[in-house]
Amino acid sequence: MGRTALALTVLAAAASSAACSTGSSGNTVNVVVGYQSKTIDTINAGTLLRSLGYFQQQLDALGKSTGKKYTISWQDYATGAPITTQMVAGKIDIGSMGDYPLLINGSTAQRQASTDTEMIAATGFNLRGALNQVVVPENSPATSLRDLAGKAVSTSVGSAADGTLVRALQNDGLNPASAVHVVNQQPSVGASALQAGSVAALSQFAAWPAQLVYAGQAKVLYDGGALNVPTLHGVVVRTSYAKSQPGVVDAFLKAEIQTTRYLQQNPVKASLSVAATTGLAPEVVYLYIGEDGLVTFDPTLKPQETAAMSGDVPFLKSIGVLNSINLGSFINGSYLEKAYGTGYSTATAATANPSTASGTDTGCGLTVAAGSPTASQVWLTGEQSTHPAATPTCALRFVRQAQAQGKKIDTTYVPDAAYGTLWFADKDIWVSDPANPATSHLQPFTTQDEANAYLAAHHGSAIVSYAAALAQA
Structure with a gap:
């Protein structure tokens, strides 16, 4: 199916009559949540949220004040498109998806007042687009x-x-x-x-x-x-459901906030949990959600995110998957602001990843400051936390020392020298540059193109294998 055909399929769903409300039956209120279990950027509104049980706990608390019983139906999808189709049909109430699917969702749903949707929170983002x-x-x-x-x-x-x-x-x-x-x-x-x-x-x-x-x-x-274009994921709700069940929406957002704080404070535990649920490797999950991970998890709707989505609209129109959208009515942060409480404005203004590697680098004997762009990490087999390193070179030095002591290395994470993208050290392309200081003479790159560009700009540098890089560290 091409891009135009895809857009027509979703629009056809919008033209059909919405199904009966999923909202309530007697004294029971049901909420249907569409999520993508293996889309790591949305785990605080999907996989991990579900595993921790925070949403049901919030709903149980709500039930004590309303006298109603609240139940959750979880629907797992591989991408955001089918979630949009089901939302337009009135069969999913709350969904999470990426920025482009979110815009297509809003555009599609705005075709009829009865199918209108609103983006009420973000889940995670990367300001460079490295997701x-x-x-x-x-x-x-x-x-x-x-x-x-x-x-x-x-x-x-x-x-x-x-x-x-x-x-x-x-x-x-x-x-x-x-x-x-x-x-x-x-x-x-x-x-x-x-x-x-x-x-x-x-x-x-x-x-x-x-x-x-x-x-x-x-x-x-x-x-x-x-x-260098921000990419993000977020939460969208059917407007009619939000109006009829504002308490449920509030409960969901409070649960998302709880889940976000949990994974920020327990990155390894969260990684193991998500890995067990999805079948993804824990080391892969940690790459995204761990300290200095590729995803900055934060439910607040930041100016940079809304600006990026506004900039995406002309692009999506140009490739034929979106006609028009009123972003002013689609993006609605009022529900989240109410659920968040104090500190909302401060959190909205912040863009730095609150989960960062820091401490003492025993490989080079340096201090790793929180937020350092060259901070690297080594995960030793069986341990519940990673060891910080000041630079990729220092990380390799730590690996050599640990191996000499008979310790097993699970994974080593280093930031790409071109764009800062955290990646697996043994999968990177390494360049040795003798002109650099001893603690940074080994530079990792995720692509051959990036490595070639560095070689062209730094006379005397050379590509070395991972084994050779370890030996040189």
Whole structure:
């Protein structure tokens, strides 16, 4: 299904009559929540929220004051598009999805007053757009997007990952409509197609690229962080449901806030929980939700996020998946402000990740300051927290020391030297630059393109294998 066909399918759902309300029956009030269990950016409004039970606890407390019984029906989807279809049909009350699907949701729902929806909270964001990547098989000879010319690329049309692919191709001087053959597939189908060799590349959102790379089935060809365009996920509610059940909406948002604070304070526990529920590797989950993770979890609707969504509208129109949307009526932060209470304005203004690596770097004997752009981490097997390192080079030095002591390394996380994207040290491309200080002479890059650019700008630097980088640390 192409981009225009997808848009027409969703609009057709909007034109149909909404189903009977999911809201209440007698003394029982039901809320249907649509979520994406494996979309890591939304776990504080989906997977982890459900596992922790905070929403039901909030509803039970609400029931004590209203005398009603509140029940939750959870519906799991791979992407945001089917959640929108079900919301327009009146079969899902609250949903979570990415920025592009959110805009398509709002645009579609605004076709009729009876199907109107509102975005009431964010879930998580990355201001550079590093939650989406284009990956290719590990043995692929491709080193840049230009190497995909004329080949099949799998993505979920209308998703933020689709947008990353289109914008990246445009930035490379390629025509997205003709440069590659886009295959519209759900993430799991696309991942299988990549492994089977039926597509040359996969453009997807978290956590699919990292899962494939971690498993040794792919390598990063393009990092969404290169776009420097914010990407985010959020929560949307049917307006009619919010008006009839404001207490339920308040309970959901309070539960999301609780879940967000839990994962910020317990990143390893949260990672293990989400991994157990989804089947994703804990190391992959932690990459996104851990200290200095790729996702900054925060339910507040920030100016940078709303500005990014406003900027996305012309782009989505240009690729034929959105006609028009009134963002002023779609984005509504009043429910969240009420649920959040004190500190809302301060939280809304903040963009730094509150969960950061800090402490003493025993590899280099340095102090790791919270928020340091070069902070790295080493996760030793069986431990419930990671060890901070001041730089990627120091992280490798720590690894060598730990191995010499007979300790096993689970995962090492280092920020990409080009865009700061946190990634797996053993999957990065390492460049040795003797002109740099001893604590930073090893520079990691997520893509060959980035490494080549560094080599061209730094005479005397050279690409080294991960094993060689460890030896040089």
